[in-house]
Amino acid sequence: MAGIDSVSIVGTGNVAHHLGKAFRDAGFTISDVFGRNSASANELADLLECSVAPTLNELSGDLVLLCVSDNAVIDLASRISENRRLAYTSGSIPLSSLPNRFFCGVFYPLQTFSKNREINITTVPFLVEGNSVQHESELMKLASKISQHVQSANSSDRLHYHISAVFVNNFVNHLFSKGKAHVEEHGLDWEVLKPLIFETIGKISDLDPLDAQTGPAVRKDEQTIERHLRELEGKSKEIYTLITQSIQQSSKK
Amino acid sequence: MAGIDSVSIVGTGNVAHHLGKAFRDAGFTISDVFGRNSASANELADLLECSVAPTLNELSGDLVLLCVSDNAVIDLASRISENRRLAYTSGSIPLSSLPNRFFCGVFYPLQTFSKNREINITTVPFLVEGNSVQHESELMKLASKISQHVQSANSSDRLHYHISAVFVNNFVNHLFSKGKAHVEEHGLDWEVLKPLIFETIGKISDLDPLDAQTGPAVRKDEQTIERHLRELEGKSKEIYTLITQSIQQSSKK
Structure with missing residues (x-):
């Protein structure tokens, strides 16, 4: 089977948007896009200068790339003709949980994407897996067209990277939210x-x-901790208490 | 009373080290240092090219700057002659909790300091408070010699900035520790x-x-959350559960 010379994108969210632009900017052919919401699909197609496919099975690229939320992957995969080459961008879904097909794989960018923020895709690590040596190798080649950090990773390794990503990105960002809300509540x-x-x-x-750990928790400065807890309530207070305990448990000092 | 033309530093930790270097690099006179541990005091004095004072009350600078942990501030302040001008670098101790004296104030750098890492002090916000207009004004002038971000802040505002700092620095750093430990446990x-x-x-x-919030919590992707929780235990699992709840509670989506 020939290499992957064109891609069809399913989905119109942040990942679809950023990967689509990365392919376009690398001069790689995007055949078409498909999305449940036709306005979003048209908008993405305009951006990527391609057409909108009327149905999943009319997508014409060499690879169908599912850039959809995790809970939509399995259903969509089962609706796409078995002889089409397929990959999905989810961090935590094991390849083995998808219905059997000839060419199925994972094309996972370990990064956080927001529509209103540009990102340099060449620095994004791509974790790639295929259900055959040939398909994996094709997906690795494809990822290398847009990123300098492509590696093969099995489903278990990818899951553990994803868990770590939740801590260092999603949860960290939430602590920024909490910190911002706290100062703004106090003017x-x-x-x-x-x-x-x-x-x-x-x-x-x-x-x-x-x-690098500093602060009252690692110093076991109970007076400061008490002073802070008196000013907090709800989830902020629970988070303060739990992470303080966790820091004290992990501390080398 | 004349301006502050020299500083004595009490303490030999990260804050003493970084503020001392900042004063030295700004060409400002550091008269002497004092620390419980004489080896550390000698080391800091060498770095700052000044002497070590044998006792607290032999410190000779115009200002005695207490760069010590929060729970040592009040005790040390009470041992320093009442006619000396004093300031401390703690975020959470209210000025009113110190023993009454003529010139007492706060010189709080809102930053995290590690000995093995250089920092550009000019970008560090300094929150300054004094128990008199004159003393506060002198401390503002002093901070302006090393930073471009000096502002007056009362004890309550400083406490709230400190609480927010714990979330966005101490707790964030701990999530990095957790994320690192998780991937390394899995090789x-x-x-x-x-x-x-x-x-x-x-x-x-x-x-x-x-x-900017992304990830399974804000998407309410319960399958992924379950898949992650199955791989976690102990404090990591508790943190995952609590922050996921907190993200879902805060979410705009």
């Missing part, structure tokens, strides 16, 4: 926290986070 | 998560964290 300026946030990340480049 | 490479971490922070520059 204070969120911008004042930004240099601290940038340094928090800067440290990641050259320190082990266990060694 | 995987922590470096693969770094582009995601850098983007997590990059988003902070131009998106509200509530709008």
Whole structure:
């Protein structure tokens, strides 16, 4: 079977949007797109200068790439003709849970995508898996057209990367939300926290986070912890209590 | 009373180290240092090219700056002669909880300091408070010698900034520890998560964290959440559960 020279994109969300643009910018052919919401599908097709397929089985690319939420992958895969080459972009769905087919694989970008923010795809790690040596190799080649960080990863490894990603991205972002809400509730300026946030990340480049840990929890400064807890309530208070315990349990100091 | 033309530093930890270097690099006079541990005090004095004072009350600077952990501030302040000008660097101790004296104030850098990592002090916000207009004004002038982001903040505002700092720095760093431990327990490479971490922070520059939230929690993707929880235990599992609930409670979507 020939290589993958064109891609059809299913889905119109953040991943579809960013991967589509990456392919387009790399000069790679996007044949068409498909989405439940026709307005979104038309918008994406305009951006990617391709057509909208009227049904899933009229998609014409060499590969059908499912850029849809995790809980839609299995249903969609089962509705696409068995002889089509397929890949999906989900972090946590094991390849073995999809219905049997000749060419099925995973094309997982380990990154967070927001529509209103550009991203340099060449630095995004792609974790690739195929249900055959040939299909995996084709997907690796495809990923290499848009990223410099492509690696093969089985479903278990991908799941563990995804779990870690939830901690270091989704949960971290939520703590930013909590920090922002706290200062704003008290009429204070969120911008004042930004240099601290940038340094928090800067440290990641050259320190082990266990060694970089500072603050009242790791110092076991119970007076400060009490002073903070008196000002908190609800989920913020629960999060403060639990993470403080967890820091104290993990501490090397 | 004349301005503050020299500083004595009490303490030999990360804050003493970084503020001392900042003063030295700004060409400002550090008279002497004092620390419980004489080896550390000698080391810091060498770095700052100043002497070690044998006792607290032999410190000779115009200002005595307490760069010590929060729970040592009040005790130390009470041992320093009442006519000395004093400031401390703690985020959460209210100025009113210190023993009465003529010149007492706060010189709080809203930043995380590690000994093995250089920092650009000019970008660090300093929150300054004094128990008199004159003392506060002198402390503002002093902070302006090393930073471009100096502001007056009362004890309550400073406490709330400190609480937010715990969320966006201490707790975020702990989530990095958890994410690193998780991939390493499974023989995987922590470096693969770094582009995601850098983007997590990059988003902070131009998106509200509530709008930047992605992942299974905000999508209410219960299958993925279950798949992740099956792989976690102990504090990691508790943190996963609680923050997922908190994201779902906060979500705009």
